[in-house]
Amino acid sequence: MPTPTPIWLVANAASGSNSEAAVEALHSDLEANNFEVRRTIAFPDDALPNAGDLDAAGIDMLAVFTGDGTVNALLTALYGWAGAVLVLPGGTMNLLSLRLHGKAEVGEILSCVARNGARRVRPKVARCSAGDAFAGLLVGPGTCWSSVREAMRTADVVGVLQGAAEAISQTLDGPPVKLLDPPVGMDDGYPLMEITPTELGLAASGFHARTTTDMVSQSWALMRRRFREGPHDRLGLFGQMRLGAVDACNFPVLIDGEPQELASPANFALVECEVDLLAIGSDG
Numbered sequence: 001m002p003t004p005t006p007i008w009l010v011a012n013a014a015s016g017s018n019s020e021a022a023v024e025a026l027h028s029d030l031e032a033n034n035f036e037v038r039r040t041i042a043f044p045d046d047a048l049p050n051a052g053d054l055d056a057a058g059i060d061m062l063a064v065f066t067g068d069g070t071v072n073a074l075l076t077a078l079y080g081w082a083g084a085v086l087v088l089p090g091g092t093m094n095l096l097s098l099r100l101h102g103k104a105e106v107g108e109i110l111s112c113v114a115r116n117g118a119r120r121v122r123p124k125v126a127r128c129s130a131g132d133a134f135a136g137l138l139v140g141p142g143t144c145w146s147s148v149r150e151a152m153r154t155a156d157v158v159g160v161l162q163g164a165a166e167a168i169s170q171t172l173d174g175p176p177v178k179l180l181d182p183p184v185g186m187d188d189g190y191p192l193m194e195i196t197p198t199e200l201g202l203a204a205s206g207f208h209a210r211t212t213t214d215m216v217s218q219s220w221a222l223m224r225r226r227f228r229e230g231p232h233d234r235l236g237l238f239g240q241m242r243l244g245a246v247d248a249c250n251f252p253v254l255i256d257g258e259p260q261e262l263a264s265p266a267n268f269a270l271v272e273c274e275v276d277l278l279a280i281g282s283d284g
Helices: 019-030 049-054 066-078 095-101 106-114 140-152 159-175 212-223
Strands: 005-011 035-042 061-065 084-087 119-121 124-128 131-133 137-139 177-181 192-197 202-207 230-238 240-245 249-257 258-263 266-272 277-280
Touching: 005 019, 005 131, 019 061, 019 106, 061 066, 066 084, 066 095, 066 159, 066 258, 084 095, 095 277, 119 140, 124 192, 131 249, 140 192, 177 192, 202 266, 230 258, 240 249
Parallel strands: 005 035, 005 061, 061 084, 084 277
Antiparallel strands: 119 277, 124 131, 124 266, 137 192, 137 249, 177 240, 192 202, 202 230, 240 266, 249 258
16 A cells, blocks of 8 residues: 555534534545544644644645635635645535535545545635635625524524524614625615625625515525525626625625625625645536
């Protein structure tokens, strides 16, 4: 058998559908595919590694088995590193993993990488002053539904009911956001906008609630993390864009699921990721 490939692993047993058993199973899959895990970083108890840590240990491949938010923090901290990061589906949405590997599961991904079947890629990301998004951004008062979804994930029934009522109020009453440049979409803005980086541009959509039926439909879609099923307008594909909050100085944004705030107006641009990622899919 060839010499095992040394790697470090970043894992979060509490991320999404992960568990300690899932992390243990991953270790077994890695060993079965001739990877030697020389160190496991258990996030958030352990600090995320940086390029200096990896170089000092002689590691040029890092695997990450967490949700999109942790993946984001890790990748941006590794900008400029000469090694490669293997993103595995270890969270709730796994949007970046889907982008890199399609619907392949962990075992299939590891097997392909072990056979040298993966490519090094630097996918396009969405950049704003609050950071880079690898999977996508949600913008506007409708982002408040993220707290409701968290309550659902932890089976907090009271939290879900209270949060849903507050989220509906904030979504309706919060300052909507609109596309200023190019001037596309509704003049009075949207309670929620999505910006998704693709290799061809930033794909923008505005989610609306023009009627009571729309509001019910949109709320149900947001609660289930399936907001794309709600009523929306496809605004286009752009290399760069500027958003503003209607009659407000700031607006909330989720960057790969993590909450931030932007000053209005805010610029967004399509740029190249600054660290190599391993991909087995055709769209990475």
